[in-house]
Amino acid sequence: MTRKxxxxxxxxxxxxxxxxxxxxxxxxxxxxxxxxxxxxxxxxERANQLTFAAQRGLLDRDALAREFTASDIRQPQRPNGVTNPQDAAYLEHVSTDFANYRLVVSGRVARPQSLSLADLHAMPARRQITRHDCVEGWSCIAQWTGVPLSEVLTRAGVEAGAKYIMLHCFDTIERSLSGGVKYYETIDMVDAMHAQTILAYGMNGATLPVPNGAPLRLRVERQLGYKMAKYIRAIEVIDDFSAIGRGRGGYWEDRGYEWYAGI
Amino acid sequence: MTAITDKRGRWVKRQTRTTRITHWIWALSVFFLMGSGAQIFNAHPVLYFGDQSGFGFDNTVFSLAGEGRALPGWATIPSGVDLATGRVVHFFFAWVFVVAFLVWCVGAVASGHMWHDLMPRRADLRSLAGDIRQHAQLRFHHRRRYGPLQKLSYGAVLFGLFPLIVATGLAMSPAMNAAFPWLPEILGGRQTARTLHFAAATGVVLFILVHVVMVLLAGPVNEMRSMLTGWYKLDEGE
Incomplete structure (x- = not known):
């Protein structure tokens, strides 16, 4: 029986x-x-710790991000965030074409380093065509050339048990009354020692340009773009980032983004 | 499904406790997933086809880019521009949603709900045309089992949209992409997966609108009771 x-x-x-x-x-x-x-x-936010634990625990820690072919490079790499730092020290380096640039490696290392671009170019290089995924949602494919971070860390001799790699950057991303906030990032040793994690000095067959992070930027191919610090000034090996910035491990992390950006 | 009779009519225990609990967990989590998803969409309100987003070439499928925000504040969680918080909310409820879905799948197989209630049978296909006609006339049956349109729409959501939305969501994770390169591959690339994710979300929203209207039209008290207590009042003669 039916009824209306x-x-x-x-x-x-x-x-x-x-x-x-x-x-x-x-x-x-x-x-x-x-x-x-x-x-x-x-x-x-604890759900992100669950994601981190699940991805680190269940996925192959050495798995390589997909590498594309030259024909997949169909456009310039889209720059984001700071694209033209106005910091005095940085402008000085730009005016001298980074001739006096030194990458300082310090912290929990046996042999602190001070590496010129020539030193970095003389080290083993890796070239990879990968997809850059921005937290905003877009993706862009480009070729990156650089020295594996693991090579630099091995040269410096990371002490056993050290937990994080902190990247200090030249660029002031935020200016406030209390002074400028410089970009910084941290990654753990699993990503730091990953084969595709490089300090890139070249992009799409040319020298890394200023908008994309000259002279040196990080590539962490299994995380989102904001982890891949540009304009790298120094690398510090640390055990704890709770006393740095607002204690969340990076500029964007301090503003609410997840420290682990593998998703 | 045996019916019992009392002085108010004939009743069946329509929904198991697993189905009822997971239904309301989905309702809550989908509310937050849609609002936070709209927030995330607004961060770059353009959808593409393939692996990457065309800035130097055109592979745009859909765009709401322009002056101001793409989706209005009442549709986003939080209401202001806040991608970071949108992501926190989205991934929290994504876990809740997926766990509830897995629990439901196990429960639905164990209780026979999947096989007895959701699997369309030949008889359903035969009576489909009549079922559509009667829905169009706003005539609803209250039977022991789902009708053909119910089976098809619930089946499409549970075995179509839900798995698709989870798969396309995971296909946007760069860590998942490295571990399982075939995942974005079979979905047509990361940006196609993202497009499908928002398309599936739109499908879920449309389903919910129709679903709620159907509940209101078919008798909200009886329908709500069956999803709260399990008990469903049958039409006379059923």
Whole structure:
């Protein structure tokens, strides 16, 4: 047996009421989640630790990101973030074509280093055509040439048990009353020693240009773009980043982004 | 499914506890996933085909790029521009959603729900045309088992949209891509996967709109009761 429950008019009225309720629920109550100190947000952030544990635990730690072919390079690499640093020390290097540039490697290492670009070029090089994935959602394929970070770290002799690699950058990304905030990033040893993790000095067959991070930028091919610090000034081997910046391990991390950006 | 009779009518225990709990977990998590997904979409409101995004060439499938925000603040979580928080919310509820889906799959196979209630049979296909006609006339049956349109729509969501949305979501993870290169490959590349992810999300939203309207039209008290307590009142003679 069937019955006709509703007239069309009543149905429309119900649908209208439903939509009004739904739109009201896009509510401002949830906006407090933007506050990094909000306990609900902090609870939700634990899902990222779960993602990190799952990906590190279940996936092959040495797995290589897909490498593309030259025909996949169909456009210039899209620069993002700071594209033209105005810091005095950096401008000085640009004006002298980085002739006096030295990559300082310090922290928990047996042999601190100070490497010129010529030193870095003399070390084993790796070239890879990979896809850059920005946290915003876009992707861009480019060829990167550089020295594997593992080579630099081996040369410096990382002490046993050291946990993170911190990248100090030239560029001031934010200016406030209390002074400028310089970009920085941290990665763990699994990514630091990965075969495709390189300090790139070349891009698409040419010298790495300023908008993309000259003279040296990081490539961490299994994470999102914001982990791949540009304008690298120094590398420091550390055990803990809780006292640096706001303690979350990077410029964007300090502003709410996840430290692990493998997803 | 045996019916019992009392003075108010004939009843069946329509939904298992697993189905009821996972249904409401999905409702909650999909609400947050849609709002945070809209936030994430707004960070770059352009969809592409292939591995990369065409800036120097055109492989755009869909674009809402322009002045101001693509999707309005009432549709995003949080309501302001905040990609970082959108991602925190999205990945938290993505885990909740996936775990609930796995629990439901195990429960639905174990209880026979998958086989008895969702699997379309020849009889369903035969009565499909009539079922569509009666839905169009706003005539709804209250039977022991799902009708043909219910089986097809629930089946499309549970075995089509849900797995697709999870697979395309994982295909956007650079770490997953390195471990399982075939995943973005079979989905047509990372940017195609992203496009499919938003398309599937749109499909889920459309399903929910129709689903809620159907519940309201078919008798909200009986339908809600069956998803809260399990008990569903049958039409006379069923």
């Amino acid at each position: 429950i509703l007239t069309r008019r009543r149905a429309l009225r119900l649908a209208g009421a439903g939509l009004a309720t739904a739109s009201m629920s896009g509510c401002k109550v949830l906006d407090s989640l933007s506050d990094l100190g909000n306990p609900v947000r902090q609870y939700m």
